[in-house]
Amino acid sequence: MVLSRKRKAKLFKLLGIVELPVLPYILNIEPGNICNLHCPLCPTGSGDKSLSKGLMNLGVFKVIFDQLFYSIESMNIYSWGEPFLNKELVDIIRYAKKKSSKVRIATSTNLNVRNNELLADFIGSGIDEVIISCDGIDQSSYARYRRGGDFGLVIANMKYLADINEKRELQSKLVWNFIVFKHNETMVDQARKMAEEIGVEFRVGLMRTSMKDEILKPHKEAIAKDKEWIPDNPDYSAYDKEGLATKKPIKTCRKPWQEISINWDGKVFPCCAVYGDDFNFGDVTKDSIVKIWNNEKYIEARKEIINRRRKAATICGICRNNGFMHM
Numbered sequence: 001m002v003l004s005r006k007r008k009a010k011l012f013k014l015l016g017i018v019e020l021p022v023l024p025y026i027l028n029i030e031p032g033n034i035c036n037l038h039c040p041l042c043p044t045g046s047g048d049k050s051l052s053k054g055l056m057n058l059g060v061f062k063v064i065f066d067q068l069f070y071s072i073e074s075m076n077i078y079s080w081g082e083p084f085l086n087k088e089l090v091d092i093i094r095y096a097k098k099k100s101s102k103v104r105i106a107t108s109t110n111l112n113v114r115n116n117e118l119l120a121d122f123i124g125s126g127i128d129e130v131i132i133s134c135d136g137i138d139q140s141s142y143a144r145y146r147r148g149g150d151f152g153l154v155i156a157n158m159k160y161l162a163d164i165n166e167k168r169e170l171q172s173k174l175v176w177n178f179i180v181f182k183h184n185e186t187m188v189d190q191a192r193k194m195a196e197e198i199g200v201e202f203r204v205g206l207m208r209t210s211m212k213d214e215i216l217k218p219h220k221e222a223i224a225k226d227k228e229w230i231p232d233n234p235d236y237s238a239y240d241k242e243g244l245a246t247k248k249p250i251k252t253c254r255k256p257w258q259e260i261s262i263n264w265d266g267k268v269f270p271c272c273a274v275y276g277d278d279f280n281f282g283d284v285t286k287d288s289i290v291k292i293w294n295n296e297k298y299i300e301a302r303k304e305i306i307n308r309r310r311k312a313a314t315i316c317g318i319c320r321n322n323g324f325m326h327m
Helices: 005-015 058-068 090-101 116-123 141-145 153-165 188-198 219-225 290-295 294-307 315-321
Strands: 024-030 074-077 106-109 128-135 174-181 201-206 259-262 267-271
Touching: 024 058, 058 090, 058 290, 074 090, 090 106, 090 116, 090 153, 090 174, 116 153, 128 153, 141 153, 153 174, 174 188, 188 201, 294 315
Parallel strands: 024 074, 024 259, 074 106, 106 128, 128 174, 174 201
Antiparallel strands: 259 267
């Protein structure tokens, strides 16, 4: 029986294998960590400066993808910023699709874009899934969290992308991702109806507390700090906000066995939840991915996840001590 890459990663972890014979099958690429909005629970939106700021250029992406295209099955091209601010976004997607048509590519955007030509090029680039963050049903409810955003523009852009997708008979999945907060939890059904009318898939997203602190601090502290944002309806919440706990505690993590996250400047991280230059595991502009994937930091991180008694020396040990990222 031939095992899938996912099953292999799970088996390696169960067997305690920390020096891996295969490369990751999921690639997370950060096109840039600059954003045009100011969402309060996002470190980029709130002005945190513990990560160097910039946009990935096509040359750096080629260095990365040329080493991984035969290994990866999916690529997420988004992280701590707005992907459309990178002028080479379409070229990056096209390069990846030309190099390996089997790789499934997804991005996530706030879609505050005033450029129909760019949108048309983007939807025709071969992108497989476009996740559109839109958490309201009008400007007032939307801008409560998406500060600086234009609700009407987002809706118009969704309609435009859906129209091109249909007319050109493209296969891109367009998803309206509605993150539920306390202020919009009664609006889910209205938003779902709007999505149906536009012709895009609707997805309910559970909010996260401060996206930097969720792995750097105990969940109890993060929940208490951001309690005002957490919805009251338990169906739309990942937290027990009265008990200051996560509803589904996670006991372990497989990410360092199956995926790699690479920021705009080539710095490597074990997952996309890590924010802070000091936590990087290597730099693809200085070393090969093969070398980084089994370097001292990666091996130590895997050991820390397997053995809870092991002292934390990497961000994975810190995340483990704080109860792991739960979503």
